[in-house]
Amino acid sequence: MIEQGEQPQISTDNVVTGELMKPWQLPWQRMPWQLLCRSFKQQNLAHAFVVEGGEGHATTDFVTVFTQLLHCQQLTSESEYPHSQQPCQRCHCCRQIAGSVYPDFKIVELLEGKKQISVDQVRELTNFFQQSAHGQGFRVLLIKDAELMTHAAMNAILKTLEEPGNNSLLFLQTNHPLSLTATIRSRCLKLSFIQVNDDEVISWLNSFNDNHLATDQLRQLLLMSDNHPIKALSLLQTNALETRSEIIDKFYACLSSECTIDQFLSTSKEADINQLWAWIGQEIMNKGNTAIRNSNFRISLSTLYFSLQKQLFASNHVDKWTLLREFLIKSIANSAILSHS
Numbered sequence: 145m146i147e148q149g150e151q152p153q154i155s156t157d158n159v160v161t162g163e164l165m166k167p168w169q170l171p172w173q174r175m176p177w178q179l180l181c182r183s184f185k186q187q188n189l190a191h192a193f194v195v196e197g198g199e200g201h202a203t204t205d206f207v208t209v210f211t212q213l214l215h216c217q218q219l220t221s222e223s224e225y226p227h228s229q230q231p232c233q234r235c236h237c238c239r240q241i242a243g244s245v246y247p248d249f250k251i252v253e254l255l256e257g258k259k260q261i262s263v264d265q266v267r268e269l270t271n272f273f274q275q276s277a278h279g280q281g282f283r284v285l286l287i288k289d290a291e292l293m294t295h296a297a298m299n300a301i302l303k304t305l306e307e308p309g310n311n312s313l314l315f316l317q318t319n320h321p322l323s324l325t326a327t328i329r330s331r332c333l334k335l336s337f338i339q340v341n342d343d344e345v346i347s348w349l350n351s352f353n354d355n356h357l358a359t360d361q362l363r364q365l366l367l368m369s370d371n372h373p374i375k376a377l378s379l380l381q382t383n384a385l386e387t388r389s390e391i392i393d394k395f396y397a398c399l400s401s402e403c404t405i406d407q408f409l410s411t412s413k414e415a416d417i418n419q420l421w422a423w424i425g426q427e428i429m430n431k432g433n434t435a436i437r438n439s440n441f442r443i444s445l446s447t448l449y450f451s452l453q454k455q456l457f458a459s460n461h462v463d464k465w466t467l468l469r470e471f472l473i474k475s476i477a478n479s480a481i482l483s484h485s
């Protein structure tokens with residue numbers, strides 16, 4: 145049972161300066177943080193974890209700050225929670241870990257242009273696991289998007305899990321834990337970051353709410369970000385609700401030929417293409433949306449959207465703006481056909 149206490153005061157400094165997010169300030173990280181702190185204090189840390197969540201949950205920061213805790217030279221106690229401690233984030237070790245240059249902390253991630261994490265990448269790190277730690281304490285390895293490991297890479301990891309070195313900690317971060325083999329999962333303790341209490345996250349978001357958005361609007365941001373709090377924060381800070389509303393108005397104007405495709409694309413060119421693509425998808429899927437009244441047209445839009453989405457997933461080389469243009473051309477053509485049928 146994790147002890148509940150008064151909520152610590154939330155600082156907005158780390159977001160403004162781009163520093164590491166602090167797990168004890170994030171509602172969705174507080175329980176896993178306390179669990180790890182307590183196990184560390186009681187010297188019964190598991191040696192492998194599946195971290196369920198992604199960058200939208202600040203999972204890399206979580207593992208980095210925990211590594212700081214393991215190596216910090218000036219630990220402080222947090223009075224709100226009996227088992228929770230904090231790294232100073234200023235000492236030599238803390239700074240090296242934050243800068244990813246600490247010899248006992250390694251991160252493995254997908255290499256640019258690759259679709260999978262290879263067995264060679266994983267083998268390099270199993271060697272790291274067999275060496276002794278440079279400092280006193282733990283060697284920590286984080287594999288990001290662990291579901292992207294090849295079958296051979298997963299087997300190599302499994303071998304490491306079967307013969308863990310002393311004081312080695314492995315974190316497998318993934319949004320899709322079921323994509324890891326059952327044997328790997330059975331040897332890891334799961335830390336879930338997706339069990340988010342909406343009200344707590346809304347209250348956290350509200351501490352950054354300089355534009356005084358209403359609670360419902362904050363909730364909409366969380367929904368738009370698929371319940372990824374850090375993404376919701378980024379949407380809040382970029383005034384995304386207003387941008388979204390302008391872009392979606394223009395999208396409908398484009399579908400009904402009130403503006404040209406070029407005009408729509410020029411309105412949207414400042415937006416992130418992935419975000420834009422997601423917004424259009426949400427708009428089409430929303431059955432309560434009265435802007436698309438003709439159900440046949442909605443079905444044709446969804447079918448087209450998903451077929452293009454498949455192309456996006458299948459290749460890293462598809463230009464997303466070209467695909468969006470194709471989507472609009474075909475949608476407008478369908479719209480004309482359906483309105484005459």
Ligand SMILES: [Zn+2]
Pocket residue numbers: 212215216217218219231232233234235236237238
């Ligand atoms: Zn420190």
